[in-house]
Amino acid sequence: MIQKLTLQAELIRKRTLEIIYGAKAGHTGGSLSAIEVLTALYFKVLKLDPLRPDWPERDRFVMSKGHSVEALYCVLSARGFFPDAVLDTFGQFNSPLFGHPTRKVPGVELNSGALGHGLSVAVGMALAARMDKSSYRCYALMGDGEQGEGSVYEAAMAAGHYRLDKLTAIIDRNHLQISGKTEDVMTLEPMDERWKAFGWEVFETEGNDIAALLDCFERSEKVKDKPKLIISHSIKGKGVSYMENIAKWHHGVPNSEQFELAMKEIDSRIEKITH
Numbered sequence: 001m002i003q004k005l006t007l008q009a010e011l012i013r014k015r016t017l018e019i020i021y022g023a024k025a026g027h028t029g030g031s032l033s034a035i036e037v038l039t040a041l042y043f044k045v046l047k048l049d050p051l052r053p054d055w056p057e058r059d060r061f062v063m064s065k066g067h068s069v070e071a072l073y074c075v076l077s078a079r080g081f082f083p084d085a086v087l088d089t090f091g092q093f094n095s096p097l098f099g100h101p102t103r104k105v106p107g108v109e110l111n112s113g114a115l116g117h118g119l120s121v122a123v124g125m126a127l128a129a130r131m132d133k134s135s136y137r138c139y140a141l142m143g144d145g146e147q148g149e150g151s152v153y154e155a156a157m158a159a160g161h162y163r164l165d166k167l168t169a170i171i172d173r174n175h176l177q178i179s180g181k182t183e184d185v186m187t188l189e190p191m192d193e194r195w196k197a198f199g200w201e202v203f204e205t206e207g208n209d210i211a212a213l214l215d216c217f218e219r220s221e222k223v224k225d226k227p228k229l230i231i232s233h234s235i236k237g238k239g240v241s242y243m244e245n246i247a248k249w250h251h252g253v254p255n256s257e258q259f260e261l262a263m264k265e266i267d268s269r270i271e272k273i274t275h
Helices: 002-023 028-033 035-045 066-079 084-089 118-131 150-161 191-197 210-220 256-274
Strands: 060-063 138-143 167-173 201-206 228-233
Touching: 002 028, 002 035, 002 066, 002 084, 002 210, 002 256, 028 035, 028 066, 035 066, 035 138, 035 210, 060 066, 060 118, 066 084, 118 138, 118 150, 118 167, 150 167, 191 201, 191 228, 201 210, 210 228
Parallel strands: 060 138, 138 167, 167 228, 201 228
Antiparallel strands: none
16 A cells, blocks of 8 residues: 555656646645645545545545645545546636635635635634534644744644544644745744644654655544644655755746656656556
């Protein structure tokens, strides 16, 4: 299974770069850093049915770092929510695929993009599940730069107060945001202690490793009477050597030569996995 999902992540990474290059726009670095998390969630962790995107008992996933929507669209398509050909319309006039998540796209739970809002909505979803006596779980993926938003901590405090053990938040901890290193912009550490103080059970894992992520999700599900936070240590621009850990690729788009180089790197890894 690990090999299969690792391959799936690389195929999604390749497709993500293709649609960003085709549109000549997108948030490349943060999309690439989150691909393994999204792959683990949609291909193993989440209870869902692509043929019934509004199934009442589905698990809910909120893409709070909505600017990384290119990766989400590619995962949703690979999972069967809509045809792959639709991805090629990204960034075009009248395309259903906007530059931030929209509920017009099957599988998207929330119109997001204004950072700091997704966790609050996920808290509401988890509370609704409890009130309705439903079994579905709620997940929210945030960026680390997003942790500078005060609304994140209002939601964290509420989730701890209500002991929302059906809620799991994930922070894509790649240490970079659009304006540079996160710690230069706003001190976020000690991140784990801050969240523990709000009553959360905190896990840390390698965010670009499928096996480590699946193990972390499995361990987190055993925790009762507390919301869970997974700090996913990742690399911005993961999988393309010249993009990795470079802040300018937050919103950078490769030129033709750079795109071809990226494709060669990814294709090389795909070949190693499949042979």
